[in-house]
Amino acid sequence: MRTYQSLSGSRNFLYEIQNQSWKGEVHSTFKQTINIKCESGKLYTIATAELDNAPNTLRVTDFFNNRPRVSEKTPVFSRNGQLVIGSIATIEAQSASEWQYPKVEFPRKQEYSRITERLKQLEQWLNHLESKGGYLLNQTQATAYEKMIHRMLQKESAQLLIYLKEKQLFQARQQLNRVIGLGPGLTPSGDDFLVGLALIFTTVNYPYHSLKQWLYNSRDELKKRTNIISFSTLDWAIKGVSRERIGSFLNELFSGEDEELLKEKMLAVLAIGSTSGGDMLTGMLAGIKLTLDLL
Numbered sequence: 001m002r003t004y005q006s007l008s009g010s011r012n013f014l015y016e017i018q019n020q021s022w023k024g025e026v027h028s029t030f031k032q033t034i035n036i037k038c039e040s041g042k043l044y045t046i047a048t049a050e051l052d053n054a055p056n057t058l059r060v061t062d063f064f065n066n067r068p069r070v071s072e073k074t075p076v077f078s079r080n081g082q083l084v085i086g087s088i089a090t091i092e093a094q095s096a097s098e099w100q101y102p103k104v105e106f107p108r109k110q111e112y113s114r115i116t117e118r119l120k121q122l123e124q125w126l127n128h129l130e131s132k133g134g135y136l137l138n139q140t141q142a143t144a145y146e147k148m149i150h151r152m153l154q155k156e157s158a159q160l161l162i163y164l165k166e167k168q169l170f171q172a173r174q175q176l177n178r179v180i181g182l183g184p185g186l187t188p189s190g191d192d193f194l195v196g197l198a199l200i201f202t203t204v205n206y207p208y209h210s211l212k213q214w215l216y217n218s219r220d221e222l223k224k225r226t227n228i229i230s231f232s233t234l235d236w237a238i239k240g241v242s243r244e245r246i247g248s249f250l251n252e253l254f255s256g257e258d259e260e261l262l263k264e265k266m267l268a269v270l271a272i273g274s275t276s277g278g279d280m281l282t283g284m285l286a287g288i289k290l291t292l293d294l295l
């Protein structure tokens with residue numbers, strides 16, 4: 001059984017491996033990740049070192065280059081500071097660097113005009129990019145089905161934003177059920193849009209605590225309406241946590257001044273998944289605009 005070295009991991013995952021009796025089983029496998037469902041029902045991820053840090057994730061060197069055959073239901077457990085995958089592999093966690101999502105603060109009122117200009121710049125860049133699908137669909141290359149899904153996404157999310165702007169939170173909660181799960185794929189575009197929206201509502205010093213609480217109160221209902229992988233990402237966003245590159249992008253948007261760096265970080269977000277990055281970005285921009293409209 002070969003031992004692999006971990007490069008970095010989320011602080012809580014590393015602590016649990018090293019200090020607790022951690023048990024689970026392989027839930028799903030992909031080219032660059034393996035998802036593990038632990039006894040509590042939460043998802044944890046082993047990821048290739050080429051990916052960025054993320055919640056409940058351990059980045060491992062060489063594992064995916066010399067990929068051992070790992071099947072669903074394979075038991076996974078912690079032992080002596082290592083993560084053991086059946087009789088297939090062990091992953092050393094003690095030398096990994098700890099990662100946690102950075103603090104992201106919503107801008108102060110005197111900075112709103114600058115943020116508005118930065119939003120306009122982002123939209124300008126997006127209009128000139130080769131879009132992939134979901135919310136950022138290239139209409140000239142899309143199939144009839146993709147166009148139909150795109151119209152539904154636009155319609156249902158626009159109605160959600162109207163309810164939120166009018167502070168009709170009961171109607172907005174009902175409308176969430178028309179957005180969650182909407183769109184094809186492992187993480188539907190509607191889910192990813194909500195991830196982006198949540199990451200704005202949960203920033204430090206966000207001016208409308210009621211919107212954060214509204215999302216938190218909707219958590220159990222959302223869980224019923226999508227798959228465990230997609231909900232895991234959304235649940236972390238409701239807690240104000242996401243992937244490293246998203247936190248980096250938001251901090252540059254809110255606090256930075258370098259246009260080229262902002263564009264670089266935006267492109268890094270767009271590179272997430274097939275359409276997930278673009279859908280999350282759409283949600284983040286919608287959340288910021290909504291907030292500025294409310295003030």
